Amino acid sequence: xxxxxxxxxxxxxxxxxxxxxxxxxxxxxxxxxxxxxxxxxxxxxxxxxxxxxxxxxxxxxxxxxxxxxxxxxxxxxxxxxxxxxxxxxxxxxxxxxxxxxxxxxxxxxxxxxxxxxxxxxxxxxxxxxxxxxxxxxxxxxxxxxxxxxxxxxxxxxxxxxxxxxxxxxxxxxxxxxxxxxxxxxxxxxxxxxxxxxxxxxxxxxxxxxxxxxxxxxxxxxxxxxxxxxxxxxxxxxxxxxxxxxxxxxxxxxxxxxxxxxxxxxxxxxxxxxxxxxx
Amino acid sequence: xxxxxxxxxxxxxxxxxxxxxxxxxxxxxxxxxxxxxxxxxxxxxxxxxxxxxxxxxxxxxxxxxxxxxxxxxxxxxxxxxxxxxxxxxxxxxxxxxxxxxxxxxxxxxxxxxxxxxxxxxxxxxxxxxxxxxxxxxxxxxxxxxxxxxxxxxxxxxxxxxxxxxxxxxxxxxxxxxxxxxxxxxxxxxxxxxxxxxxxxxxxxxxxxxxxxxxxxxxxxxxxxxx
Amino acid sequence: xxxxxxxxxxxxxxxxxxxxxxxxxxxxxxxxxxxxxxxxxxxxxxxxxxxxxxxxxxxxxxxxxxxxxxxxxxxxxxxxxxxxxxxxxxxxxxxxxxxxxxxxxxxxxxxxxxxxxxxxxxxxxxxxxxxxxxxxxxxxxxxxxxxxxxxxxxxxxxxxxxxxxxxxxxxxxxxxxxxxxxxxxxxxxxxxxxxxxxxxxxxxxxxxxxxxxxxxxxxxxxxxxxxxxxxxxxxxxxxxxxxxxxxxxxxxxxxxxxxxxxxxxxxxxxxxxxxxxxxxxxxxxxxxxx
Numbered sequence: 001x002x003x004x005x006x007x008x009x010x011x012x013x014x015x016x017x018x019x020x021x022x023x024x025x026x027x028x029x030x031x032x033x034x035x036x037x038x039x040x041x042x043x044x045x046x047x048x049x050x051x052x053x054x055x056x057x058x059x060x061x062x063x064x065x066x067x068x069x070x071x072x073x074x075x076x077x078x079x080x081x082x083x084x085x086x087x088x089x090x091x092x093x094x095x096x097x098x099x100x101x102x103x104x105x106x107x108x109x110x111x112x113x114x115x116x117x118x119x120x121x122x123x124x125x126x127x128x129x130x131x132x133x134x135x136x137x138x139x140x141x142x143x144x145x146x147x148x149x150x151x152x153x154x155x156x157x158x159x160x161x162x163x164x165x166x167x168x169x170x171x172x173x174x175x176x177x178x179x180x181x182x183x184x185x186x187x188x189x190x191x192x193x194x195x196x197x198x199x200x201x202x203x204x205x206x207x208x209x210x211x212x213x214x215x216x217x218x219x220x221x222x223x224x225x226x227x228x229x230x231x232x233x234x235x236x237x238x239x240x241x242x243x244x245x246x247x248x249x250x251x252x253x254x255x256x257x258x259x260x261x262x263x264x265x266x267x268x269x270x271x272x273x274x275x276x277x278x
Numbered sequence: 279x280x281x282x283x284x285x286x287x288x289x290x291x292x293x294x295x296x297x298x299x300x301x302x303x304x305x306x307x308x309x310x311x312x313x314x315x316x317x318x319x320x321x322x323x324x325x326x327x328x329x330x331x332x333x334x335x336x337x338x339x340x341x342x343x344x345x346x347x348x349x350x351x352x353x354x355x356x357x358x359x360x361x362x363x364x365x366x367x368x369x370x371x372x373x374x375x376x377x378x379x380x381x382x383x384x385x386x387x388x389x390x391x392x393x394x395x396x397x398x399x400x401x402x403x404x405x406x407x408x409x410x411x412x413x414x415x416x417x418x419x420x421x422x423x424x425x426x427x428x429x430x431x432x433x434x435x436x437x438x439x440x441x442x443x444x445x446x447x448x449x450x451x452x453x454x455x456x457x458x459x460x461x462x463x464x465x466x467x468x469x470x471x472x473x474x475x476x477x478x479x480x481x482x483x484x485x486x487x488x489x490x491x492x493x494x495x496x497x498x499x500x501x502x503x504x
Numbered sequence: 505x506x507x508x509x510x511x512x513x514x515x516x517x518x519x520x521x522x523x524x525x526x527x528x529x530x531x532x533x534x535x536x537x538x539x540x541x542x543x544x545x546x547x548x549x550x551x552x553x554x555x556x557x558x559x560x561x562x563x564x565x566x567x568x569x570x571x572x573x574x575x576x577x578x579x580x581x582x583x584x585x586x587x588x589x590x591x592x593x594x595x596x597x598x599x600x601x602x603x604x605x606x607x608x609x610x611x612x613x614x615x616x617x618x619x620x621x622x623x624x625x626x627x628x629x630x631x632x633x634x635x636x637x638x639x640x641x642x643x644x645x646x647x648x649x650x651x652x653x654x655x656x657x658x659x660x661x662x663x664x665x666x667x668x669x670x671x672x673x674x675x676x677x678x679x680x681x682x683x684x685x686x687x688x689x690x691x692x693x694x695x696x697x698x699x700x701x702x703x704x705x706x707x708x709x710x711x712x713x714x715x716x717x718x719x720x721x722x723x724x725x726x727x728x729x730x731x732x733x734x735x736x737x738x739x740x741x742x743x744x745x746x747x748x749x750x751x752x753x754x755x756x757x758x759x760x761x762x763x764x765x766x767x768x769x770x771x772x773x774x775x776x777x778x779x780x781x782x783x784x785x786x787x788x789x790x791x792x793x794x
Contacts, residue, residue, distance in 0.1 A: 078683060080679065080682065080683060083679070083682060085609070085610070108685045108686075108687055109685070110685075111682065111683055111684065111685035112684075112685035115683065115684070116680075116683035118676055118679065118680065118683075120676060122674070122676040122677055122679075122680045124677060124680070124681075124695055124699070125677075125699055126695075126698040126699055126701075135681070135684065135686070136684035136685065136686065139681070139684070139686045139690050139691075139694055139695075140684075140685055140686060140687075140690075184680070187680075187684065188683075188684070191684060191685065233352075233354070234352055237354070261354040261355060261358075262354070262355060262358060262359065262492065263355065263359070263492030264355055269355075270355050270356060273354045273355050274283075274353070274354060274355050274356065274357050275282055275283045275286075276282060276283070277282065
């Protein structure tokens with residue numbers, strides 16, 4: 001029996017910090033670890049004591065029914081949760097051992113290391129394609145000419161270069177939906193983050209555009225640790241190395257994707273993935 | 279709260295019932311086969327052969343439906359394991375039917391004379407009875423997802439295996455007699471076919487364990503005697 | 505048997521009648537509204553066209569008793585006063601709007617919005633008296649005083665429109681900028697404001713169009729002026745609304761026609777401003793919905 005198949009048949013730990021690792025070289029940087037993370041919207045306790053690790057160089061998917069807290073949890077990683085009026089978080093979010101919630105750390109710096117792509121593509125409407133990609137660099141102080149090269153690289157990394165190389169000065173909003181989302185991915189990549197958070201990045205796209213982005217994710221994971229929130233289980237199954245299932249703010253089970261979808265340990269996971277609820 | 283995907287669940291349940299129903303068909307075929315051997319009834323044997331079409335038809339129909347479910351419903355976890363197991367079970371059912379046909383095809387060969395050795399015939403009939411119990415138990419184990427009952431099939435199958443070895447010894451003895459030698463060989467082949475049916479039933483038991491535990495382990499392996 | 509669809513019920517006939525009645529009434533009301541505007545513009549056009557000429561537009565008002573003057577000084581005066589008012593109101597209004605939509609928590613933002621709405625409803629004559637007491641009593645009337653009063657009137661208009669437009673900027677844009685590690689104020693300056701630019705301009709133009717014709721404050725603050733003073737706002741300046749007011753009180757019929765002509769100029773100015781403002785707003789909406 002192959003090694004992966006063996007591992008897939010081991011029971012996954014009930015309260016894990018890290019899922020069993022698939023074999024292969026691991027990147028040194030970009031390891032995220034959540035420890036006893038809690039998050040609130042006012043009085044609503046949206047994330048309840050989640051401890052979870054995200055390996056560098058891997059894609060981790062977070063699945064669960066609407067309102068289970070998966071988006072909130074992910075937004076705590078780049079500290080976007082506190083941007084919301086009544087948002088509050090407690091616990092530790094460690095990036096390569098450093099607690100991102102340490103008061104001594106500037107939140108702006110956190111966001112340069114942990115990038116984010118949103119559900120609906122949101123290129124800046126007043127900027128051209130190339131200005132959009134370099135926005136993260138230019139608006140944080142870099143020189144305009146120096147960043148142009150990095151911007152082109154980012155477009156290549158996002159698989160968009162061939163389609164836009166002839167119209168870098170055209171408005172960013174003139175692209176198709178799938179292209180706009182890849183533009184947003186390029187924009188996030190341009191600042192060279194170590195982690196990329198993706199909050200249902202394909203929900204607003206057609207199936208072909210969705211598949212292109214899934215392929216892109218498979219390429220990008222060498223470069224950045226990817227955490228993807230999705231309500232599409234087939235997408236999680238296709239794209240992720242590790243999958244975590246959340247319910248009512250709690251982490252129910254985390255494990256290798258093939259294990260979660262062929263033989264999950266927790267009955268609630270079983271019920272959810274087979275569509276008995278959700 | 280109304281259960282989601284109820285049509286899909288109903289269909290899966292029906293397909294399971296259909297596949298396991300095939301075991302009933304096999305059981306009936308084996309009963310008739312045993313009777314045909316006992317009374318050297320050529321017509322009954324021909325009926326069993328003709329009836330095997332029903333078993334084959336069931337195999338094709340349920341197999342196709344399961345493939346369609348795989349394509350359209352994206353089953354995962356237990357559902358996926360169940361579908362995989364049912365595909366195996368169908369194959370086992372079809373093979374069991376074929377083994378019955380093999381036995382029945384041999385009956386005209388032994389001539390329209392009374393059986394040459396009563397003891398051997400008795401042993402074969404006992405094997406058939408025991409195997410039919412095996413088949414019924416395998417069906418119950420699958421329906422009830424009873425892993426213990428499935429494991430017990432190994433013990434039951436050992437009885438059939440022992441009887442088969444006895445038949446072999448007996449055939450060797452009879453083999454010295456030139457008149458009865460040919461009959462003895464045919465009977466030995468029939469015994470072997472029934473023993474194969476028993477092994478198929480044990481395979482079904484292994485599938486039960488796979489559905490329940492998600493682990494595929496052979497209960498006993500020909501290369502690793504228990 | 506005939507299909508149920510073909511059955512005509514009494515309910516259907518009544519529904520049709522009610523539909524037609526409502527349609528008719530609303531059409532009449534719309535026609536009425538348009539008719540009123542056409543009547544106003546039409547009568548101003550008819551009655552004022554006679555006195556309108558290049559000479560009229562380029563000659564200062566005739567001195568008391570003389571004939572053959574124009575409104576060039578009034579035009580210049582209005583331009584100066586309105587420009588001063590805009591220079592005061594627009595930056596402040598914009599900053600207030602930015603503060604309440606971008607930086608203030610709702611418990612401060614909402615009261616500020618309310619205060620602006622109230623300010624918007626203050627009768628212009630009251631604003632005029634207030635500024636009179638502040639700047640003119642014990643001194644003299646001046647263009648500055650008028651500009652201040654007009655600025656106070658403009659402020660809530662600029663601020664409220666700007667607030668509406670800034671609120672329309674999709675939150676996801678600001679989120680995207682923050683997620684890139686761009687500081688809050690930089691996001692406002694380089695993302696939010698440029699995106700809302702069209703709408704902000706609209707707000708400013710609408711405010712200008714509104715105060716260009718405000719008369720009550722001018723009567724109190726800037727109706728006494730030396731004929732020779734063309735551009736010094738420290739003293740009274742001629743303005744178009746005051747010209748209209750004074751010309752219409754004069755016994756001479758030529759003066760009346762001149763009043764109509766000045767009104768025509770004012771309306772034309774306001775109309776053009778409004779059209780330009782609408783064009784900018786449409787473009788801005790298109791961009792944001794991109």
